[in-house]
Amino acid sequence: MQRRTGATEGGARGILRRVFGYPTFRPHQEEIIKDLLDGHDVFVLMPTGGGKSLCYQVPAILRAGTAIVVSPLISLMKDQVDALLANGVAAACYNSSMDADSARRTLAKLHAGELDLLYVSPERVMSGGFMNRLAGLDVALFAIDEAHCVSQWGHDFRPEYAALSVLRDRFPGTPIAALTATADPQTRADILTVLGLEDARVHVTGFDRPNIRYRVSEKSRPFEQLMRFLAERRDDAGIVYALSRKKVESVTERLRAEGVVAAAYHAGLDSTTRSSVQERFLRDELRVVVATVAFGMGIDKPNVRFVVHYDMPRHIEGYYQETGRAGRDGLPAEALLLFGAQDIVTARSLIDNGSNADQVRIESHKLNAMVGFAESLGCRRRVLLGYFGEPLDDDCGNCDTCLDPPERFDATEDARKALSCIYRVGQRFGMKHVIDVLRGADSGRIRTLGHHRLSTYGIGADKSAAEWSSVLRQLIHHGLVEQDIANYSVLRLTAAARPVLRGEAKIILGRPRKGVRHGRASNDDRLSLTPREQSLYEALRATRTQIAKANSVPPYVVFSDATLWQMARERPLDDGSLLAISGVGNHKLEKYGAAFLATIRESSKHGAH
Numbered sequence: 001m002q003r004r005t006g007a008t009e010g011g012a013r014g015i016l017r018r019v020f021g022y023p024t025f026r027p028h029q030e031e032i033i034k035d036l037l038d039g040h041d042v043f044v045l046m047p048t049g050g051g052k053s054l055c056y057q058v059p060a061i062l063r064a065g066t067a068i069v070v071s072p073l074i075s076l077m078k079d080q081v082d083a084l085l086a087n088g089v090a091a092a093c094y095n096s097s098m099d100a101d102s103a104r105r106t107l108a109k110l111h112a113g114e115l116d117l118l119y120v121s122p123e124r125v126m127s128g129g130f131m132n133r134l135a136g137l138d139v140a141l142f143a144i145d146e147a148h149c150v151s152q153w154g155h156d157f158r159p160e161y162a163a164l165s166v167l168r169d170r171f172p173g174t175p176i177a178a179l180t181a182t183a184d185p186q187t188r189a190d191i192l193t194v195l196g197l198e199d200a201r202v203h204v205t206g207f208d209r210p211n212i213r214y215r216v217s218e219k220s221r222p223f224e225q226l227m228r229f230l231a232e233r234r235d236d237a238g239i240v241y242a243l244s245r246k247k248v249e250s251v252t253e254r255l256r257a258e259g260v261v262a263a264a265y266h267a268g269l270d271s272t273t274r275s276s277v278q279e280r281f282l283r284d285e286l287r288v289v290v291a292t293v294a295f296g297m298g299i300d301k302p303n304v305r306f307v308v309h310y311d312m313p314r315h316i317e318g319y320y321q322e323t324g325r326a327g328r329d330g331l332p333a334e335a336l337l338l339f340g341a342q343d344i345v346t347a348r349s350l351i352d353n354g355s356n357a358d359q360v361r362i363e364s365h366k367l368n369a370m371v372g373f374a375e376s377l378g379c380r381r382r383v384l385l386g387y388f389g390e391p392l393d394d395d396c397g398n399c400d401t402c403l404d405p406p407e408r409f410d411a412t413e414d415a416r417k418a419l420s421c422i423y424r425v426g427q428r429f430g431m432k433h434v435i436d437v438l439r440g441a442d443s444g445r446i447r448t449l450g451h452h453r454l455s456t457y458g459i460g461a462d463k464s465a466a467e468w469s470s471v472l473r474q475l476i477h478h479g480l481v482e483q484d485i486a487n488y489s490v491l492r493l494t495a496a497a498r499p500v501l502r503g504e505a506k507i508i509l510g511r512p513r514k515g516v517r518h519g520r521a522s523n524d525d526r527l528s529l530t531p532r533e534q535s536l537y538e539a540l541r542a543t544r545t546q547i548a549k550a551n552s553v554p555p556y557v558v559f560s561d562a563t564l565w566q567m568a569r570e571r572p573l574d575d576g577s578l579l580a581i582s583g584v585g586n587h588k589l590e591k592y593g594a595a596f597l598a599t600i601r602e603s604s605k606h607g608a609h
Contacts, residue, residue: 012037015058019087021563021585026051028205033058036141036175041168041200043147043192044179047209048324049302052179053080056143060117061089065138066110069119070164072146075278077119079300079554084117086557088587093119110137122160131170139174142167144195147178148317151190168196176200182321185389207320207388211327212335214380214399216373219340220466222310223254229308229336230260230288236305237281240290241322243311243346251310252290265291282554284545293318301554302329303561308336312343312374314351315366316387319373329562339374341431341469345489375474377406377510406510414463414471415480415500415507421456422481422491423501425449430489435460435468474509529568536603537568543599547592558592559583571600 012033016022025033028044029051035042036059046052060067071077077093084091092106092115109115110133124130144150149161167176178195192198217225226240242248245266252264263277263286274295280286282301289295293313307326313319319337327333344367351363373383381396395402421438436443437451440458451457460468472491475481480497484490499505529537541555541564548555559567563583572578578597579589 012058012062015061016054018586019061019089020054020057021087021579021581021583021588023580023582025054028203029055032177032201032203035201035203036177037062039173039175041176041197042178043188043197043200043202044177045183045188045204045207046179046181047205047207048181048321049209049328049330050181050205052145052181055179056141056177057084057089057117060140060143063140065140066113066115067117067140067143068125068134069117069143069145070122070125071119072122072149072158072161074121075275076145076300077121079282081117081119082553082557083300086551086553086588086591087585089117090115091117091119094124095119095121096124107133113138116140122158122164126160126163126166135170139171141175141177142171143177143179145179147180147191147195148183148187150178150194151183151187162194165194165196181324182317184317184387207385207390208381208392209324209327210396210398211330212323212333212398214323214335214337214384216337216339216376216380216400218466218470219338219343222338222340223251225338226251226255226308226310227258229306230255233306233334237284237287237301238304238306238308239295239322239325240288240308240310241295241313242290242292243313243343245292247310248290248292255288255290260288261286262288262290265289265295267292279554282556283548284555293322300328300556301325302556303331304328304333305331306334306336308338310338312337312339312347313370314347314363316370316373316384317366319370320384320388329560331562331565337374341473344371344473345483348483348489376401377408408508408510410506411471411474411509412500412506414460415475415509416503417456417459418468418471418475419480419493419497419501421454421459422493424454424456425451427492428490431469431472431483431491434472434491435465438468439463439465470511471509475507478507480507529565533568536571536600537564539599539603540564540567540596543595547595559588559596567596567600571604573597573601573604 012030013025016025028046032042032044032055036056044052044055046055056067056069069080071080074093074095074097077095081091081093092109094103094106098106106118110118120130144164149158150164176195176197178191178197178200180191183191192200219225240251242251245268248264248266252262255262263280265274265277277286277289278295281289304326307323309319309322313322323335326335347367348364351360351367354360354363369387373380373387376383379392379395379402380399382392385392397403417438418434421434425434425437436446437454437457438460440461442452446452472481476483478496480494480500482492482494484492500507544555544558544564547558551558560583563581566581567578570577570581572581574597575589575593578584578593579586584593
């Protein structure tokens with residue numbers, strides 16, 4: 001394999017076109033690449049699917065020496081290397097999964113200067129032997145991916161990442177790029193401090209993923225909600241996240257029983273099983289992976305069309321990162337969150353059991369922000385971006401509250417009933433008991449406590465338990481009620497409840513949604529193909545599958561869905577017009593071009609009759 005493929009022709013733009021097959025850079029990419037080529041450190045905050053990898057891959061090809069890419073997961077390294085090799089770039093990984101011979105061959109290529117990029121785990125980088133090895137070589141740059149793992153303020157702190165702080169001192173003349181998709185302002189500042197990048201050029205490109213449609217639905221028979229959602233997306237691949245291993249297994253079994261090609265993924269499974277699930281998903285052999293948060297950071301699959309959160313995540317950073325695995329190809333995708341009161345109770349109890357007071361305070365703040373997002377009556381994208389310090393001037397028009405605003409109602413009387421009931425039971429009981437008293441439940445516990453004699457007993461019998469749960473949760477969110485998780489989730493009134501009880505203030509709440517709104521994301525006309533184009537698209541996918549199997553790579557490594565969509569629409573019939581398709585570079589044209597052109601010509605021939 002030749003080093004520096006086309007590096008002397010046209011600089012960064014030439015590499016982009018000939019090697020990666022893209023006609024233009026995305027916003028900020030060219031400025032970041034120029035900074036690295038000029039020898040500057042950079043900090044890059046760019047959303048998942050925004051093109052972070054190109055920001056260091058292009059300068060790695062153009063600069064002398066080998067770029068060392070620090071990556072947290074072996075699976076992520078493998079995906080990146082497969083994609084680079086498919087584009088004709090000299091890349092390899094060096095990690096604990098390799099046998100001795102493979103490791104020796106990779107190190108020999110490194111010492112011979114035959115690699116543009118070498119992907120390494122943080123532990124391997126920091127080992128004395130590898131650090132000494134690098135000291136005698138020409139290092140083009142260091143790229144630290146998932147850089148939020150450096151910070152204790154981040155949602156995924158890893159001590160081995162913090163040790164990377166020595167790189168700036170050990171390699172003073174080598175540019176360092178720290179890249180992440182998820183970091184609030186405090187985490188960003190911490191990354192720069194820990195890595196010694198105070199003089200770095202900072203590029204914050206924004207968090208918005210406009211192709212993702214955000215939906216939140218009140219939990220009500222969640223498996224049935226999930227099945228209705230999947231029924232509208234029979235040909236799409238996606239991820240379903242649940243908080244516990246037990247629930248992951250349960251949901252997977254039920255999906256399989258319903259005929260959905262699904263598999264479970266969590267840290268309790270052996271590494272062989274986890275690797276197999278990931279490989280099958282990447283190769284389009286699995287439609288749905290049901291997983292804990294253990295799954296995903298290494299998923300570079302661009303055609304994930306949906307992400308469902310079966311349970312509410314504990315922080316917006318995790319939610320943003322996990323939903324960001326959908327629609328990496330830029331085509332429309334959906335993120336559905338099923339949200340229930342018990343999710344909050346469970347999350348708070350886990351947080352409050354922590355031994356570090358500062359960490360408990362930070363995680364409680366993050367959970368409150370997540371609840372605020374789930375309970376929002378306004379544009380969800382505004383809430384999401386606002387959390388990361390990125391104001392949105394207008395409603396997005398592509399979330400459930402924009403497309404189908406929740407019904408607002410004067411809930412003052414309901415609020416007074418609920419607040420009064422909390423007071424009458426002595427502010428010593430949780431949500432379920434308060435709702436039972438409001439609805440006039442005839443239980444032994446209520447009679448033993450004498451709560452059937454209270455003035456608030458049965459005054460809310462006209463509403464379901466789910467409706468009262470929604471009212472109480474929103475009162476908590478509005479600060480009129482607090483939930484004492486450390487004391488069996490007891491509900492207590494706050495000072496803000498007094499004006500409502502005295503009739504001095506009105507309360508406007510939103511009515512909970514029932515189930516999931518049907519219909520798939522159609523926020524973009526790129527999913528609209530004529531019947532003839534659709535037929536060609538399916539034929540191109542079949543060609544891609546054959547080539548992928550023959551080369552033992554995931555289908556997207558050959559060409560992405562977005563590239564096939566463009567082929568189906570534009571029907572290129574020769575090398576020149578195929579090369580004009582986004583995602584078709586010189587190496588892929590030479591390797592795969594003939595097969596795809598044959599498919600297009602065959603389709604055109606049939607279409608002419």
